[in-house]
Structure formats: structure tokens, C-alpha cells
Amino acid sequence: QVQLVQSGAEVKKPGASVKVSCKASGYSLTSQYMHWVRQAPGQGPEWMGIISPRDTTTAYAQKFQGRVTMTSDTSTSTVYMELRSLRSEDTAVYYCARGLHRAYCDFWGQGTLVSVSS
């Protein structure tokens, strides 16, 4: 069965970077796109970007351009999302989600809480 297992919670100071991993199993990583979505406390989901693990092409939401990088490692079936220059407003649960037909998020990771506080 398809599973996406994410790395554990992180606590960061403002200005730092965080790198969240998402390990896929139950399917071939290169066969589907992967989205990253975050959700701040009490808020709705916010799309951050998408990566094609097959050719590593990416597309990022304009809001995160220049601050986010999504990568993949096919040898370990893992995708990564790095967010830099963290601020308190980046405190959120970060999810990876597989892209059904590229566009639709059909399987989600369990989420990774990133807390940013001085």
C-alpha cells in the first residue's frame, strides 16, 4: 500500500532553515509528482509547490519563490522540502502529498510540525 512517511517535528529560530523529508513506499517514486502543502494552526491548507521526481523539475508558489527548494533522491525514494529564512509565520504542519494525475493529492504524509520561535 502507498505510504508517505515524513521526518519528525522541528523547532527552529527565526532566520534558520529547515529540511523536511518524505519517504515513499508502495509505488515507484518516479511515476508520480509530489506536492508540498502546509497548514498553519487554525488555518486552511496552503500549497507550496510540486516536484517531478522523475526529472526533478519543480514549480513553486510565488509566495515561496527564492525561499524554498524541493529535491528528490530516487535511490531512497525520498523527497525533500527545504525552507530558508524562517519566520514565526512559517510555524505550521508541513505535508507531502502524492499527485494523482499530477494535479490531485491522493495520498498524504502524516505531517511534520515546524515551529519557529526565538
Next chain:
Amino acid sequence: DIQMTQSPSFVSASIGDRVTITCRASQDISRWLAWYQQKPGKAPDLLVYAASTLQSGVPSRFSASGSGTDFTLTISSLQPEDFATYYCQSANSFTFGPGTKVDI
């Protein structure tokens, strides 16, 4: 940028009720729309994609329709497990709507 709106933002309903949620896109998105259900502390679950196609395993009491800018999600007979927040998402810009909470 495509903006997504939903109405109502909150629905107070009872078991067995018919519930309809509306989603509107700020520009034509054809049928590039998804609906998700989210329960507290959990990741969203895909209910519907391509505006009206039920994801595998989703009960038939859920239905969805629409194209262009106006879309609806209907729950024909609300069950206890349906109390949750529902989000629409434009599947070309990937923008989520603000959500509709279905509560007792």
C-alpha cells in the same frame, strides 16, 4: 492568481441531513477542481477530483458537480463520520478555498 471562495463557511447539520457546499473560482478553471475532507489533527483526504469523479473508496452519498467557476459538493445523508472541514482546491493553480466546517 486564481482565488477560491466557499460558502457557507460553517454548516450546522444533523445526522441524515442533506448538505450542499459551494465553491467559486475567480476565473474559469474548467473542471480542474478537487474536494478534500479534513478531520482535526489529520491530513486532508481526497474526496473528489476533476470536479465530479469520486476518489476510490469514497461513499456514494457524496456527489459533486460544476465546471468553469461554480462547483458544488453534496452529502445526501449526513453520517457521523462526515462531520469535518471541507476544502475545494483549484487543480491548475493549486489554490485552496477557505474551508467549510460541517458541525452539529
